[in-house]
Amino acid sequence: MANIRIIKRRIRSVQNTAKITKAMEMVAASKMRRAQQRVLAGRPYSEKIQEVLADLAAQYQEAEDEVQPLLQKREAKRIEVIHITPDRGLCGGLNSSMNRRTAAFILEQGVPVSLVTVGRKGRDFVVRYGRDVRAVFTDLGDYPSLIDTLPISRIVIDDYSSGFSDGVYLAYTQFINTMVQRPVVRKLLPIEPAPMERKQRVGYIYEPTSVAVLGNLLPRFVEMQVYHALLESIASEQSARMVAMRSATDNANELIEDLTLTYNKARQEMITKELLDITGGAQALD
Amino acid sequence: MPKIKLDIVTAEQVVYSDEVDMVVAPGAEGQLGILPRHAPLLTTLQPGELRIKKGGEETYMAIGGGFLEVLPNKIVILADTAERAEEIDITRAEAAKARAEERLKLSSADLDLERATAALRRSLVRLKVAQRRRRAGHGGPLAGAGP
Numbered sequence: 001m002a003n004i005r006i007i008k009r010r011i012r013s014v015q016n017t018a019k020i021t022k023a024m025e026m027v028a029a030s031k032m033r034r035a036q037q038r039v040l041a042g043r044p045y046s047e048k049i050q051e052v053l054a055d056l057a058a059q060y061q062e063a064e065d066e067v068q069p070l071l072q073k074r075e076a077k078r079i080e081v082i083h084i085t086p087d088r089g090l091c092g093g094l095n096s097s098m099n100r101r102t103a104a105f106i107l108e109q110g111v112p113v114s115l116v117t118v119g120r121k122g123r124d125f126v127v128r129y130g131r132d133v134r135a136v137f138t139d140l141g142d143y144p145s146l147i148d149t150l151p152i153s154r155i156v157i158d159d160y161s162s163g164f165s166d167g168v169y170l171a172y173t174q175f176i177n178t179m180v181q182r183p184v185v186r187k188l189l190p191i192e193p194a195p196m197e198r199k200q201r202v203g204y205i206y207e208p209t210s211v212a213v214l215g216n217l218l219p220r221f222v223e224m225q226v227y228h229a230l231l232e233s234i235a236s237e238q239s240a241r242m243v244a245m246r247s248a249t250d251n252a253n254e255l256i257e258d259l260t261l262t263y264n265k266a267r268q269e270m271i272t273k274e275l276l277d278i279t280g281g282a283q284a285l286d
Numbered sequence: 287m288p289k290i291k292l293d294i295v296t297a298e299q300v301v302y303s304d305e306v307d308m309v310v311a312p313g314a315e316g317q318l319g320i321l322p323r324h325a326p327l328l329t330t331l332q333p334g335e336l337r338i339k340k341g342g343e344e345t346y347m348a349i350g351g352g353f354l355e356v357l358p359n360k361i362v363i364l365a366d367t368a369e370r371a372e373e374i375d376i377t378r379a380e381a382a383k384a385r386a387e388e389r390l391k392l393s394s395a396d397l398d399l400e401r402a403t404a405a406l407r408r409s410l411v412r413l414k415v416a417q418r419r420r421r422a423g424h425g426g427p428l429a430g431a432g433p
Contacts, residue, residue: 048362203326204326205327208329213328
């Protein structure tokens with residue numbers, strides 16, 4: 001009897017869990033769709049700016065103009081890493097694999113590494129291992145705008161220009177598809193523009209001068225990359241969460257099935273026992 | 287009359303995409319009018335008003351700086367921000383203007399003069415563009431609007 005009640009309670013509890021994970025799955029799915037749309041919406045801008053940058057940079061190398069700090073390569077004495085993670089957990093192995101990727105990268109470096117963390121999970125990880133934290137950003141929300149990410153780019157641009165760091169890397173989870181998200185570490189500064197063939201070049205008239213346009217374009221390029229990395233991280237987070245919650249729901253339903261079976265068996269057993277008792281009792285009276 | 291394709295994109299979305307007759311943009315060296323078959327050009331833009339002529343219609347947008355690229359058959363504007371006249375929130379723009387003026391007046395030691403003046407300029411541009419719409423009644427039908 002007691003056994004049956006316990007099983008019943010267990011079933012109800014698992015059912016509630018399944019409801020919650022199902023709801024989380026659906027929320028994550030809709031957030032993922034929006035995040036993906038935003039990644040796509042930003043693509044024309046990012047493609048264009050890369051094209052223009054490649055054209056300008058080809059010209060920049062030809063003429064030995066005034067030095068552009070963001071293009072300048074230096075021997076690395078200190079590097080900075082922008083470590084982008086979600087604020088929240090419950091998204092499968094996403095957080096730990098991102099943290100592991102960045103940790104491995106840091107250990108490969110022979111020079112001191114400072115970190116700019118974006119997202120609570122990454123911050124906690126970095127702080128726990130006593131790494132040098134340059135800046136912390138949290139609570140950027142599920143739909144950050146470009147303006148929200150500007151302070152991040154500003155810090156690394158200032159640090160690179162002032163000589164505090166000699167290289168800046170961007171660590172984030174690349175969104176491949178709903179099932180696959182890959183943690184990557186990419187170089188952000190110094191900027192290495194894509195090489196361009198001479199004949200591909202358009203030959204623009206630059207106004208005021210090519211150097212001035214380039215000087216304006218470089219920070220924009222960095223800002224855009226940081227913004228994009230964050231968008232991809234969010235899309236990854238939501239899809240990882242969706243998948244994790246879906247399998248949690250599946251597991252819960254499986255468990256419910258098993259428990260229901262056990263429950264029915266126990267119930268039947270009890271009824272049989274009761275019947276036996278009654279017939280036994282009746283026989284005893286005869 | 288030949289037309290030229292105009293794309294206005296920000297980091298967040300494509301704001302405008304259509305065939306137009308003429309564009310007047312706030313270039314780094316002053317106002318810049320571009321007609322079809324313009325020579326390839328690449329320039330920075332300052333915060334200002336962008337005028338788009340299409341047929342008999344004129345559309346105004348507030349641009350918060352960026353870049354303008356002209357190709358033989360296409361204009362691409364990479365804008366930091368771009369808003370249509372009717373999207374501008376006048377009360378917000380006025381508040382931003384007041385805030386920027388306040389900051390400039392106080393001019394404390396740690397004031398970033400460049401950023402404060404840029405903020406002021408942007409808010410002024412917004413107000414100017416928003417007022418245009420009022421005078422004109424309505425901006426007219428907007429073909430190829432939005433994402």
